[in-house]
Amino acid sequence: MFKFFISSDAATQQTERFTRLNAHVPDLVRSVGVDAQGLDVQAMRQMNLISAECLFTQAAFAQALSHISLWGNVAQHQTAAHVFAGNAVLCANFEAESTRILASLPQDWDFVLWGTAPGVTLQLDILPDLALFTGAVQPPYSAHGAAALSEMEVTSLAFPLMTTTSVCGYAISPSGADKLIKACLPLTSTTVPAANPLDGGTPAQTLEQLMSLHYSTIKAYACVPPLCMADATPSAL
Secondary structure (H helix, E strand, O other): OEEEEEEOOOOHHHHHHHHHHOOOOOOEEEEEOOOOOOOOHHHHHHOOOEOOOOOOOHHHHHHHHHHHHHHHHHHHHOOOEEEEOOOEEEOOOHHHHHHHHHHHOOOOOOEEEEEOOOOOEEEEEEEOOOEEEEEEOOOOOOOOHHHHHHHOOOOOEEEEEEEEOOOOEEEEOHHHHHHHHHHHOOEOOOEEEOOOHHHOEEEOOOHHHHHHOOHHHOOEEEEEOOOEEEOOOOOOO
16 A cells, blocks of 8 residues: 655655654655645636635645545555655554554445544444444653654554544545545535534534544544554644
8 A cells, every 4th residue: 555645845844754753664655735825726616626615724725635636546546545644653563553454444444544633532433333432642741742653562443433623644445535535525614513512513624624524424444542643743734
């Protein structure tokens, strides 16, 4: 499987940090992120990639299209891939553990979430049709922050993923790419329910929020504990 990490041309320091922290993972390929400054939103609307109701910022548009372009590559070439944000830190045994996790899943899996930003809520179907789990991986207490994960070996379990509004690393299959492209395009600001139903919901302003509406309808999974984590340094994509 290809392993892509998204990093814009402007994020030179972030790219260098990603490469250094994840030097233990072979064959990582940089995917140049869409330039937010040069993005022609009107042209994107004419191509039916963005709806007139979409409230995304220019940066959020660029981030979304950076991921969706990779989904198109996966769907076109019918080859699953890993996709990482430019600030992701991968565990020391990511190669072996991710391979083991994928082999343990049904062959028709669509999406596997390897990790999120610390503190973001996930909802997992831990006992199908019986019990859901809602919780969050808290920010690292190590003095080294998330960077410490690069030296840590992790043994994980995969559970069906229901919702989360953060994506820092994932695997996506051709069927998953096709389903998410159809579900998320054109980009729009559909209402995303809050983690607590009593809090109502808010209009989607990121691709991750739109994705969270569809995990329960596809064969999506999340790993606990995570195999990657967002670094504390600012992320361009």
